[in-house]
Amino acid sequence: MDRDEQERRYLQRMQRRKRVVDEAVARADRQQGLLLVLTGSGKGKSTSAFGMAARALGHCMQVGVAQFIKGRSDTGEEAFFRRQPGVSWHVLGEGFTWETQDPRRDREVAQRGWEVARKMLGDSSFDLVILDELTYPLNYGWLSLQSVMDDLENRPPLQHVVITGRGAPRQLCELADTVTEMSDVRHAFRAGVGAQPGIDF
Ligand code: ATP
């Protein structure tokens, strides 16, 4: 095949691809509040959610964040986003269960926390609500999955919600519009590297 023929075929292929992409973009013309679930055991769930918070703020949207498990109090995202106008940041959980070791207290904390999250889901001035690590209180049974799903379904129609955490319940994934599973191919922690500021917290 000579060079001209190669170029002609390349051009044809790109024109075909452009037609397919343009048609798909034209079909996706609905505007609606989305429910996103970021789950799986690989790294990147919370940081992806906070990336969307940054995007939303760039569009002058109002962002609410609820953190259901508080691993540590010195995260870069909390320090950064608490300084930004347009962000409401709530720490609603305590440490991981193996640190708190008090199931009754964990349940009370989670239920009080859900009341705060619920207020944001009932408030149409929030354009994006991030429910970080919500899967844990759900999977431990501290929160009722059905009532959480009811509150999600009854939220304002244009409000976006992002839920993060490992092991997202199947019903929650079925309710969601976009579901991403981060897979753990490798993590530096297992090679003995401690949590790094700016990367891990
Ligand atoms: P990140 O906040 O970095 O996006 P994540 O939200 O996907 O991570 P979590 O389960 O919430 O993951 O854990 C948060 C912390 O644990 C981060 O410091 C992260 O680097 C670390 N981490 C995440 N996945 C793994 C893993 N598979 N092995 C070891 N450490 C992990």
Ligand code: MG
């Ligand atoms: Mg996380």
